[in-house]
Amino acid sequence: MPPIPLHHYLIVGAILFALGLIGFLARRNFIIMFLCVEMMLQGVTINLVAFARYRGNLQGQVFTLFILTVAACEAAIALALILILFRRRRSLDVSLWQDLREPGEEATMDEEPLPPARRQPAMPQLTPSGLEPEHRPEESHV
Amino acid sequence: MSYCLLSAAPLSSTEWWPIVLPLIAGGAAIYLMLPRPRAYPVLWGAGLGLLALILAGVLLTRSGVVSPETILFWAFSAIGIASGTLLVTQNNPARAALSFTLVVLSTCGLYLLLAAPFLMAATIIIYAGAIIVTFLFVIMLAQQVGLSDADDRSREPLLATLTGFVLLGTLLFVLQRHDHRVNQSAAEIDQLIERTREVAAMKTPSAMQDGVGEPGGKDDLFRQFEQMYRDKYGWRDLAERVDRVMIAWTVTPIDAKDRGEEQLRARLSELVAIGEDAKHRLNWLPPAGTASLSHFSGAPPTTQAEQIRRDKTTGLPRMPAENAAYVGRSLFTDFLLPVELGGSLLLVATVGAIAIAFRRS
Numbered sequence: 234m235p236p237i238p239l240h241h242y243l244i245v246g247a248i249l250f251a252l253g254l255i256g257f258l259a260r261r262n263f264i265i266m267f268l269c270v271e272m273m274l275q276g277v278t279i280n281l282v283a284f285a286r287y288r289g290n291l292q293g294q295v296f297t298l299f300i301l302t303v304a305a306c307e308a309a310i311a312l313a314l315i316l317i318l319f320r321r322r323r324s325l326d327v328s329l330w331q332d333l334r335e336p337g338e339e340a341t342m343d344e345e346p347l348p349p350a351r352r353q354p355a356m357p358q359l360t361p362s363g364l365e366p367e368h369r370p371e372e373s374h375v
Numbered sequence: 376m377s378y379c380l381l382s383a384a385p386l387s388s389t390e391w392w393p394i395v396l397p398l399i400a401g402g403a404a405i406y407l408m409l410p411r412p413r414a415y416p417v418l419w420g421a422g423l424g425l426l427a428l429i430l431a432g433v434l435l436t437r438s439g440v441v442s443p444e445t446i447l448f449w450a451f452s453a454i455g456i457a458s459g460t461l462l463v464t465q466n467n468p469a470r471a472a473l474s475f476t477l478v479v480l481s482t483c484g485l486y487l488l489l490a491a492p493f494l495m496a497a498t499i500i501i502y503a504g505a506i507i508v509t510f511l512f513v514i515m516l517a518q519q520v521g522l523s524d525a526d527d528r529s530r531e532p533l534l535a536t537l538t539g540f541v542l543l544g545t546l547l548f549v550l551q552r553h554d555h556r557v558n559q560s561a562a563e564i565d566q567l568i569e570r571t572r573e574v575a576a577m578k579t580p581s582a583m584q585d586g587v588g589e590p591g592g593k594d595d596l597f598r599q600f601e602q603m604y605r606d607k608y609g610w611r612d613l614a615e616r617v618d619r620v621m622i623a624w625t626v627t628p629i630d631a632k633d634r635g636e637e638q639l640r641a642r643l644s645e646l647v648a649i650g651e652d653a654k655h656r657l658n659w660l661p662p663a664g665t666a667s668l669s670h671f672s673g674a675p676p677t678t679q680a681e682q683i684r685r686d687k688t689t690g691l692p693r694m695p696a697e698n699a700a701y702v703g704r705s706l707f708t709d710f711l712l713p714v715e716l717g718g719s720l721l722l723v724a725t726v727g728a729i730a731i732a733f734r735r736s
Contacts, residue, residue, distance in 0.1 A: 265471050
Protein backbone atom coordinates (compact mmCIF):
# COMPACT_ATOMS: atom_id res chain seq x y z
CA MET A 234 0.00 0.00 0.00
CA PRO A 235 1.79 3.15 -1.15
CA PRO A 236 1.68 6.09 1.29
CA ILE A 237 0.20 9.49 0.48
CA PRO A 238 2.89 11.41 -1.40
CA LEU A 239 4.53 14.29 0.42
CA HIS A 240 3.41 16.88 -2.08
CA HIS A 241 -0.28 16.30 -1.31
CA TYR A 242 0.30 17.68 2.17
CA LEU A 243 2.32 20.54 0.72
CA ILE A 244 -0.60 21.38 -1.59
CA VAL A 245 -3.01 21.59 1.36
CA GLY A 246 -0.54 23.83 3.21
CA ALA A 247 -0.17 26.07 0.16
CA ILE A 248 -3.95 26.40 -0.22
CA LEU A 249 -4.42 27.39 3.43
CA PHE A 250 -1.58 29.91 3.11
CA ALA A 251 -3.07 31.49 -0.02
CA LEU A 252 -6.56 31.69 1.51
CA GLY A 253 -5.10 33.44 4.54
CA LEU A 254 -3.28 35.87 2.29
CA ILE A 255 -6.48 36.73 0.40
CA GLY A 256 -8.34 37.26 3.66
CA PHE A 257 -5.63 39.48 5.07
CA LEU A 258 -5.60 41.64 1.95
CA ALA A 259 -9.35 41.87 1.39
CA ARG A 260 -11.00 41.98 4.78
CA ARG A 261 -11.31 45.14 6.87
CA ASN A 262 -12.04 43.84 10.33
CA PHE A 263 -8.98 43.75 12.63
CA ILE A 264 -9.95 40.45 14.17
CA ILE A 265 -10.67 38.67 10.91
CA MET A 266 -7.38 39.93 9.47
CA PHE A 267 -5.59 38.53 12.48
CA LEU A 268 -7.38 35.18 12.18
CA CYS A 269 -6.28 35.03 8.54
CA VAL A 270 -2.64 35.47 9.58
CA GLU A 271 -3.09 32.61 12.01
CA MET A 272 -4.44 30.50 9.17
CA MET A 273 -1.31 31.24 7.12
CA LEU A 274 0.71 29.96 10.07
CA GLN A 275 -1.37 26.77 10.04
CA GLY A 276 -0.46 26.23 6.39
CA VAL A 277 3.23 26.58 7.24
CA THR A 278 3.01 24.15 10.14
CA ILE A 279 1.44 21.50 7.91
CA ASN A 280 4.52 21.79 5.70
CA LEU A 281 6.88 21.45 8.64
CA VAL A 282 5.14 18.42 10.12
CA ALA A 283 4.89 16.75 6.70
CA PHE A 284 8.61 17.20 6.09
CA ALA A 285 9.31 15.82 9.57
CA ARG A 286 7.32 12.70 8.69
CA TYR A 287 8.87 12.11 5.29
CA ARG A 288 12.39 12.81 6.50
CA GLY A 289 12.12 10.70 9.67
CA ASN A 290 13.26 13.60 11.84
CA LEU A 291 11.46 15.29 14.72
CA GLN A 292 12.89 18.76 14.16
CA GLY A 293 9.88 19.80 12.06
CA GLN A 294 7.53 18.99 14.93
CA VAL A 295 9.71 20.92 17.36
CA PHE A 296 9.65 23.94 15.05
CA THR A 297 5.87 23.72 15.01
CA LEU A 298 5.86 23.78 18.81
CA PHE A 299 7.87 27.00 18.70
CA ILE A 300 5.44 28.43 16.16
CA LEU A 301 2.65 27.63 18.64
CA THR A 302 4.50 29.53 21.37
CA VAL A 303 5.11 32.55 19.20
CA ALA A 304 1.50 32.49 17.96
CA ALA A 305 0.25 32.55 21.55
CA CYS A 306 2.46 35.58 22.36
CA GLU A 307 1.38 37.24 19.15
CA ALA A 308 -2.29 36.71 19.95
CA ALA A 309 -1.88 38.22 23.41
CA ILE A 310 -0.10 41.33 22.18
CA ALA A 311 -2.26 41.78 19.08
CA LEU A 312 -5.50 41.52 21.01
CA ALA A 313 -4.25 44.10 23.52
CA LEU A 314 -3.38 46.43 20.65
CA ILE A 315 -6.75 45.82 18.98
CA LEU A 316 -8.47 46.72 22.25
CA ILE A 317 -6.63 50.06 22.40
CA LEU A 318 -7.46 50.85 18.77
CA PHE A 319 -11.08 49.95 19.43
CA ARG A 320 -11.25 52.28 22.44
CA ARG A 321 -10.03 55.20 20.34
CA ARG A 322 -12.46 54.89 17.43
CA ARG A 323 -15.21 52.64 18.82
CA SER A 324 -14.92 50.40 15.77
CA LEU A 325 -12.82 47.52 14.46
CA ASP A 326 -12.68 48.95 10.94
CA VAL A 327 -9.10 49.22 9.62
CA SER A 328 -10.07 51.99 7.19
CA LEU A 329 -10.70 54.36 10.10
CA TRP A 330 -6.94 54.37 10.62
CA GLN A 331 -6.08 55.25 7.05
CA ASP A 332 -4.58 58.57 8.16
CA LEU A 333 -1.47 56.47 8.74
CA ARG A 334 -1.07 55.75 5.02
CA GLU A 335 1.89 56.94 2.99
CA PRO A 336 1.85 60.51 1.71
CA GLY A 337 0.63 60.57 -1.87
CA GLU A 338 -1.64 57.56 -1.49
CA GLU A 339 -5.30 58.21 -2.10
CA ALA A 340 -7.78 57.62 0.66
CA THR A 341 -10.13 54.65 0.36
CA MET A 342 -13.65 55.93 -0.05
CA ASP A 343 -16.77 53.85 0.26
CA GLU A 344 -18.91 55.11 -2.60
CA GLU A 345 -21.52 52.46 -2.59
CA PRO A 346 -23.89 52.83 0.37
CA LEU A 347 -24.83 49.80 2.37
CA PRO A 348 -28.32 48.53 1.66
CA PRO A 349 -30.71 50.13 4.16
CA ALA A 350 -32.63 47.18 5.51
CA ARG A 351 -30.16 44.59 6.57
CA ARG A 352 -30.51 41.76 8.96
CA GLN A 353 -29.16 42.42 12.41
CA PRO A 354 -25.86 40.54 12.73
CA ALA A 355 -26.14 37.95 15.46
CA MET A 356 -23.34 39.03 17.73
CA PRO A 357 -22.89 37.17 20.98
CA GLN A 358 -22.89 39.42 24.03
CA LEU A 359 -21.42 39.02 27.46
CA THR A 360 -24.07 39.31 30.14
CA PRO A 361 -23.27 42.33 32.28
CA SER A 362 -21.94 41.10 35.57
CA GLY A 363 -22.94 42.46 38.96
CA LEU A 364 -26.61 42.91 38.19
CA GLU A 365 -28.80 40.29 39.73
CA PRO A 366 -31.71 39.21 37.58
CA GLU A 367 -35.17 39.77 38.98
CA HIS A 368 -36.55 36.90 40.98
CA ARG A 369 -40.16 36.04 41.19
CA PRO A 370 -40.36 33.58 44.02
CA GLU A 371 -43.86 32.35 43.25
CA GLU A 372 -42.70 30.98 39.88
CA SER A 373 -39.61 29.35 41.21
CA HIS A 374 -39.54 25.60 41.34
CA VAL A 375 -36.52 25.40 43.61
CA MET B 376 19.97 14.13 -10.82
CA SER B 377 19.48 17.80 -11.14
CA TYR B 378 17.68 19.45 -8.27
CA CYS B 379 16.63 22.54 -10.16
CA LEU B 380 12.85 22.51 -10.06
CA LEU B 381 12.19 24.96 -12.84
CA SER B 382 14.08 24.08 -15.96
CA ALA B 383 13.81 25.69 -19.36
CA ALA B 384 11.60 22.88 -20.66
CA PRO B 385 8.27 24.26 -21.89
CA LEU B 386 5.02 23.46 -20.17
CA SER B 387 3.02 20.65 -21.65
CA SER B 388 -0.73 21.01 -21.58
CA THR B 389 -1.17 17.90 -19.45
CA GLU B 390 0.94 19.62 -16.83
CA TRP B 391 -0.82 22.96 -16.63
CA TRP B 392 -4.51 22.30 -16.99
CA PRO B 393 -4.91 20.23 -13.80
CA ILE B 394 -3.53 23.27 -11.97
CA VAL B 395 -5.35 26.02 -13.82
CA LEU B 396 -8.88 24.54 -13.76
CA PRO B 397 -9.31 24.33 -9.96
CA LEU B 398 -7.51 27.65 -9.57
CA ILE B 399 -9.96 29.49 -11.85
CA ALA B 400 -12.99 27.91 -10.18
CA GLY B 401 -11.64 28.61 -6.69
CA GLY B 402 -10.65 32.18 -7.50
CA ALA B 403 -14.08 32.93 -8.95
CA ALA B 404 -15.73 31.35 -5.90
CA ILE B 405 -13.74 33.46 -3.43
CA TYR B 406 -14.32 36.61 -5.48
CA LEU B 407 -18.08 36.03 -5.56
CA MET B 408 -18.29 35.19 -1.89
CA LEU B 409 -16.22 38.06 -0.44
CA PRO B 410 -18.57 40.42 1.44
CA ARG B 411 -19.75 43.50 -0.46
CA PRO B 412 -22.75 45.85 -0.19
CA ARG B 413 -24.62 44.24 -3.09
CA ALA B 414 -23.72 40.60 -2.65
CA TYR B 415 -23.95 37.94 -5.32
CA PRO B 416 -26.24 35.00 -4.61
CA VAL B 417 -24.58 32.68 -2.12
CA LEU B 418 -25.31 29.60 -4.21
CA TRP B 419 -23.09 30.74 -7.09
CA GLY B 420 -20.04 31.10 -4.89
CA ALA B 421 -20.76 27.94 -2.92
CA GLY B 422 -21.29 25.87 -6.06
CA LEU B 423 -18.11 27.15 -7.67
CA GLY B 424 -16.18 26.54 -4.45
CA LEU B 425 -17.44 22.97 -4.26
CA LEU B 426 -16.50 22.44 -7.90
CA ALA B 427 -12.99 23.80 -7.23
CA LEU B 428 -12.58 21.53 -4.22
CA ILE B 429 -13.64 18.44 -6.15
CA LEU B 430 -11.49 19.37 -9.16
CA ALA B 431 -8.47 19.90 -6.92
CA GLY B 432 -9.10 16.60 -5.17
CA VAL B 433 -9.42 14.68 -8.43
CA LEU B 434 -6.73 16.39 -10.48
CA LEU B 435 -4.08 17.41 -7.96
CA THR B 436 -4.17 14.78 -5.24
CA ARG B 437 -4.95 11.73 -7.32
CA SER B 438 -3.12 8.75 -5.88
CA GLY B 439 -5.05 5.85 -7.38
CA VAL B 440 -5.40 3.97 -4.10
CA VAL B 441 -8.39 4.29 -1.82
CA SER B 442 -7.30 3.35 1.66
CA PRO B 443 -8.51 4.60 5.07
CA GLU B 444 -5.50 6.89 5.12
CA THR B 445 -6.32 8.61 1.83
CA ILE B 446 -10.01 8.95 2.73
CA LEU B 447 -9.09 10.58 6.04
CA PHE B 448 -6.61 12.82 4.26
CA TRP B 449 -9.23 13.97 1.76
CA ALA B 450 -11.85 14.51 4.47
CA PHE B 451 -9.57 16.54 6.73
CA SER B 452 -8.17 18.67 3.93
CA ALA B 453 -11.61 19.29 2.43
CA ILE B 454 -13.02 20.38 5.79
CA GLY B 455 -9.97 22.53 6.45
CA ILE B 456 -10.08 24.28 3.08
CA ALA B 457 -13.86 24.75 3.16
CA SER B 458 -13.82 26.29 6.62
CA GLY B 459 -10.83 28.40 5.63
CA THR B 460 -12.94 29.77 2.77
CA LEU B 461 -15.76 30.43 5.24
CA LEU B 462 -13.35 32.32 7.49
CA VAL B 463 -12.28 34.55 4.63
CA THR B 464 -15.79 35.22 3.32
CA GLN B 465 -17.81 35.33 6.53
CA ASN B 466 -19.06 38.78 7.51
CA ASN B 467 -19.79 37.90 11.11
CA PRO B 468 -16.54 37.93 13.14
CA ALA B 469 -17.80 35.52 15.78
CA ARG B 470 -18.68 32.93 13.15
CA ALA B 471 -15.33 33.56 11.46
CA ALA B 472 -13.59 32.73 14.73
CA LEU B 473 -15.56 29.50 14.99
CA SER B 474 -14.71 28.48 11.43
CA PHE B 475 -11.06 29.15 12.26
CA THR B 476 -11.49 26.61 15.06
CA LEU B 477 -12.64 24.14 12.42
CA VAL B 478 -9.51 24.89 10.36
CA VAL B 479 -7.38 24.18 13.42
CA LEU B 480 -9.22 20.94 14.19
CA SER B 481 -8.85 19.59 10.67
CA THR B 482 -5.18 20.57 10.65
CA CYS B 483 -4.87 18.54 13.84
CA GLY B 484 -6.36 15.58 11.99
CA LEU B 485 -3.63 15.96 9.37
CA TYR B 486 -1.02 16.07 12.16
CA LEU B 487 -2.35 12.77 13.40
CA LEU B 488 -1.98 11.26 9.92
CA LEU B 489 1.58 12.59 9.91
CA ALA B 490 2.45 10.77 13.14
CA ALA B 491 2.47 13.82 15.42
CA PRO B 492 -0.06 13.04 18.19
CA PHE B 493 1.59 15.27 20.81
CA LEU B 494 1.48 18.22 18.47
CA MET B 495 -2.17 17.51 17.73
CA ALA B 496 -3.10 17.62 21.41
CA ALA B 497 -1.02 20.73 22.03
CA THR B 498 -2.52 22.55 19.06
CA ILE B 499 -6.09 21.72 20.06
CA ILE B 500 -5.49 22.88 23.63
CA ILE B 501 -3.60 26.05 22.77
CA TYR B 502 -5.35 27.19 19.60
CA ALA B 503 -8.88 25.89 19.86
CA GLY B 504 -8.91 26.10 23.63
CA ALA B 505 -7.04 29.27 24.53
CA ILE B 506 -6.48 31.53 21.54
CA ILE B 507 -9.97 31.21 20.06
CA VAL B 508 -11.62 31.80 23.44
CA THR B 509 -9.57 34.98 23.87
CA PHE B 510 -10.63 36.05 20.40
CA LEU B 511 -14.28 35.48 21.21
CA PHE B 512 -13.89 37.54 24.39
CA VAL B 513 -12.41 40.42 22.45
CA ILE B 514 -15.13 40.15 19.79
CA MET B 515 -17.76 40.37 22.50
CA LEU B 516 -15.99 43.15 24.41
CA ALA B 517 -15.54 45.19 21.29
CA GLN B 518 -19.25 45.29 20.66
CA GLN B 519 -19.68 47.92 18.03
CA VAL B 520 -22.15 50.70 18.40
CA GLY B 521 -24.58 50.27 15.55
CA LEU B 522 -23.57 48.60 12.32
CA SER B 523 -20.10 49.06 10.96
CA ASP B 524 -18.98 49.09 7.37
CA ALA B 525 -15.97 46.95 8.09
CA ASP B 526 -17.62 43.54 8.01
CA ASP B 527 -19.79 44.10 4.98
CA ARG B 528 -17.21 45.51 2.64
CA SER B 529 -13.94 44.16 1.26
CA ARG B 530 -10.95 46.13 0.16
CA GLU B 531 -10.17 45.48 -3.55
CA PRO B 532 -11.72 41.98 -3.73
CA LEU B 533 -10.56 41.36 -7.29
CA LEU B 534 -6.92 42.34 -6.76
CA ALA B 535 -6.70 40.47 -3.45
CA THR B 536 -8.10 37.29 -5.00
CA LEU B 537 -5.74 37.59 -7.94
CA THR B 538 -2.72 38.03 -5.67
CA GLY B 539 -3.60 35.01 -3.59
CA PHE B 540 -4.30 32.75 -6.52
CA VAL B 541 -1.23 33.78 -8.50
CA LEU B 542 0.86 32.84 -5.46
CA LEU B 543 -1.03 29.56 -5.10
CA GLY B 544 -0.64 28.79 -8.80
CA THR B 545 3.10 29.30 -8.63
CA LEU B 546 3.46 27.05 -5.61
CA LEU B 547 1.28 24.34 -7.13
CA PHE B 548 3.17 24.52 -10.40
CA VAL B 549 6.53 23.94 -8.70
CA LEU B 550 5.13 21.08 -6.62
CA GLN B 551 3.49 19.39 -9.61
CA ARG B 552 6.60 19.80 -11.69
CA HIS B 553 8.81 18.14 -9.15
CA ASP B 554 6.30 15.34 -8.60
CA HIS B 555 6.03 14.74 -12.33
CA ARG B 556 9.78 14.31 -12.63
CA VAL B 557 10.06 11.99 -9.68
CA ASN B 558 7.25 9.87 -11.11
CA GLN B 559 8.96 9.68 -14.49
CA SER B 560 12.26 8.54 -12.96
CA ALA B 561 10.47 6.04 -10.72
CA ALA B 562 8.64 4.60 -13.72
CA GLU B 563 11.95 4.18 -15.53
CA ILE B 564 13.49 2.29 -12.62
CA ASP B 565 10.30 0.25 -12.25
CA GLN B 566 10.55 -0.85 -15.86
CA LEU B 567 14.05 -2.26 -15.32
CA ILE B 568 12.99 -3.93 -12.05
CA GLU B 569 10.06 -5.51 -13.87
CA ARG B 570 12.41 -6.92 -16.49
CA THR B 571 14.67 -8.30 -13.75
CA ARG B 572 11.71 -10.03 -12.11
CA GLU B 573 10.69 -11.55 -15.44
CA VAL B 574 14.20 -12.94 -15.91
CA ALA B 575 14.20 -14.33 -12.37
CA ALA B 576 10.96 -16.17 -13.11
CA MET B 577 12.57 -18.14 -15.95
CA LYS B 578 13.11 -21.88 -15.54
CA THR B 579 16.60 -22.79 -16.74
CA PRO B 580 19.94 -21.06 -16.05
CA SER B 581 20.68 -20.66 -19.75
CA ALA B 582 17.32 -18.99 -20.36
CA MET B 583 18.10 -16.63 -17.51
CA GLN B 584 21.46 -15.78 -19.00
CA ASP B 585 19.81 -15.12 -22.32
CA GLY B 586 17.21 -12.95 -20.64
CA VAL B 587 19.84 -10.77 -19.01
CA GLY B 588 21.36 -10.12 -22.39
CA GLU B 589 24.79 -10.35 -23.95
CA PRO B 590 27.51 -9.01 -21.59
CA GLY B 591 28.49 -5.52 -22.72
CA GLY B 592 25.73 -5.53 -25.31
CA LYS B 593 22.96 -2.99 -25.70
CA ASP B 594 20.33 -4.95 -23.83
CA ASP B 595 22.64 -6.03 -21.02
CA LEU B 596 20.48 -5.62 -17.90
CA PHE B 597 23.38 -4.92 -15.57
CA ARG B 598 24.82 -2.36 -17.89
CA GLN B 599 21.49 -0.58 -18.22
CA PHE B 600 21.15 -0.36 -14.45
CA GLU B 601 24.72 0.76 -13.99
CA GLN B 602 24.61 3.41 -16.70
CA MET B 603 21.37 4.82 -15.33
CA TYR B 604 22.76 5.11 -11.82
CA ARG B 605 26.17 6.40 -12.80
CA ASP B 606 25.49 8.70 -15.73
CA LYS B 607 21.95 9.90 -15.18
CA TYR B 608 21.79 10.33 -11.43
CA GLY B 609 25.44 10.30 -10.35
CA TRP B 610 24.92 7.61 -7.70
CA ARG B 611 28.38 6.06 -7.76
CA ASP B 612 27.84 3.73 -4.82
CA LEU B 613 24.76 2.12 -6.38
CA ALA B 614 26.58 1.68 -9.68
CA GLU B 615 29.42 -0.05 -7.83
CA ARG B 616 26.99 -2.34 -6.09
CA VAL B 617 25.54 -3.29 -9.48
CA ASP B 618 29.10 -3.93 -10.70
CA ARG B 619 29.71 -6.29 -7.83
CA VAL B 620 26.48 -8.17 -8.52
CA MET B 621 27.45 -8.43 -12.18
CA ILE B 622 30.84 -9.95 -11.34
CA ALA B 623 29.17 -12.42 -8.99
CA TRP B 624 26.71 -13.25 -11.77
CA THR B 625 29.44 -13.98 -14.31
CA VAL B 626 31.39 -16.28 -11.97
CA THR B 627 28.32 -18.18 -10.80
CA PRO B 628 28.71 -21.84 -11.87
CA ILE B 629 25.60 -22.89 -13.71
CA ASP B 630 26.56 -26.51 -14.22
CA ALA B 631 25.54 -27.73 -10.81
CA LYS B 632 21.83 -28.41 -11.12
CA ASP B 633 19.32 -26.42 -8.99
CA ARG B 634 22.07 -24.76 -6.96
CA GLY B 635 23.17 -22.63 -9.92
CA GLU B 636 19.63 -21.53 -10.64
CA GLU B 637 19.07 -20.47 -7.05
CA GLN B 638 22.31 -18.55 -6.99
CA LEU B 639 21.37 -16.70 -10.15
CA ARG B 640 17.99 -15.84 -8.65
CA ALA B 641 19.73 -14.50 -5.54
CA ARG B 642 21.88 -12.22 -7.72
CA LEU B 643 18.79 -10.91 -9.49
CA SER B 644 16.97 -10.24 -6.24
CA GLU B 645 19.99 -8.22 -5.08
CA LEU B 646 19.56 -6.18 -8.24
CA VAL B 647 15.88 -5.60 -7.39
CA ALA B 648 16.83 -4.50 -3.86
CA ILE B 649 19.29 -1.97 -5.29
CA GLY B 650 16.50 -0.69 -7.55
CA GLU B 651 14.18 -0.19 -4.56
CA ASP B 652 16.95 1.72 -2.76
CA ALA B 653 17.31 3.91 -5.82
CA LYS B 654 13.58 4.70 -5.82
CA HIS B 655 13.77 5.88 -2.22
CA ARG B 656 16.60 8.15 -3.20
CA LEU B 657 14.57 10.03 -5.79
CA ASN B 658 12.78 12.20 -3.24
CA TRP B 659 15.82 12.61 -1.08
CA LEU B 660 18.01 15.69 -1.22
CA PRO B 661 21.73 14.89 -1.18
CA PRO B 662 23.35 15.09 2.28
CA ALA B 663 24.61 18.56 3.09
CA GLY B 664 28.06 17.42 4.18
CA THR B 665 29.88 14.98 6.35
CA ALA B 666 29.81 16.86 9.67
CA SER B 667 28.66 14.75 12.60
CA LEU B 668 25.34 16.19 13.74
CA SER B 669 23.17 15.33 16.68
CA HIS B 670 21.02 12.20 16.50
CA PHE B 671 18.65 13.29 19.24
CA SER B 672 15.85 14.37 16.87
CA GLY B 673 16.16 11.45 14.48
CA ALA B 674 18.35 10.95 11.47
CA PRO B 675 20.44 14.12 10.96
CA PRO B 676 20.49 15.94 7.59
CA THR B 677 23.83 14.38 6.69
CA THR B 678 22.36 10.87 6.67
CA GLN B 679 22.72 8.96 3.43
CA ALA B 680 19.43 7.83 1.94
CA GLU B 681 20.23 4.13 2.31
CA GLN B 682 21.04 4.44 6.02
CA ILE B 683 17.46 5.42 6.92
CA ARG B 684 15.42 2.71 8.59
CA ARG B 685 12.29 2.38 6.52
CA ASP B 686 8.95 0.77 7.08
CA LYS B 687 8.67 -2.41 5.01
CA THR B 688 5.14 -1.85 3.69
CA THR B 689 5.06 1.88 3.04
CA GLY B 690 8.71 2.73 2.44
CA LEU B 691 8.48 5.77 4.72
CA PRO B 692 11.14 6.42 7.36
CA ARG B 693 10.27 4.96 10.73
CA MET B 694 9.11 7.34 13.45
CA PRO B 695 9.32 6.57 17.17
CA ALA B 696 6.08 5.24 18.65
CA GLU B 697 6.40 7.32 21.84
CA ASN B 698 6.07 10.63 20.09
CA ALA B 699 5.82 12.82 23.20
CA ALA B 700 8.89 11.27 24.83
CA TYR B 701 11.01 11.75 21.73
CA VAL B 702 9.80 15.30 21.07
CA GLY B 703 10.71 16.05 24.70
CA ARG B 704 14.15 14.55 24.24
CA SER B 705 14.66 16.64 21.12
CA LEU B 706 13.43 19.80 22.89
CA PHE B 707 15.73 19.43 25.87
CA THR B 708 18.84 18.41 23.98
CA ASP B 709 19.00 19.98 20.53
CA PHE B 710 16.69 22.87 21.27
CA LEU B 711 17.44 23.74 24.90
CA LEU B 712 18.35 27.36 24.22
CA PRO B 713 15.29 28.02 21.99
CA VAL B 714 13.07 26.53 24.74
CA GLU B 715 14.51 28.99 27.25
CA LEU B 716 14.10 31.85 24.78
CA GLY B 717 10.51 30.81 24.08
CA GLY B 718 9.77 30.85 27.80
CA SER B 719 11.21 34.36 28.18
CA LEU B 720 9.22 35.46 25.13
CA LEU B 721 6.00 34.25 26.75
CA LEU B 722 6.83 36.13 29.94
CA VAL B 723 7.66 39.34 28.10
CA ALA B 724 4.49 39.03 26.01
CA THR B 725 2.36 38.60 29.13
CA VAL B 726 3.88 41.67 30.77
CA GLY B 727 3.55 43.61 27.53
CA ALA B 728 -0.08 42.67 26.96
CA ILE B 729 -1.01 43.74 30.49
CA ALA B 730 0.91 46.98 30.17
CA ILE B 731 -0.66 47.83 26.80
CA ALA B 732 -4.26 46.99 27.67
CA PHE B 733 -4.19 48.69 31.08
CA ARG B 734 -6.89 51.35 31.20
CA ARG B 735 -5.76 54.59 32.77
CA SER B 736 -8.73 56.30 34.34
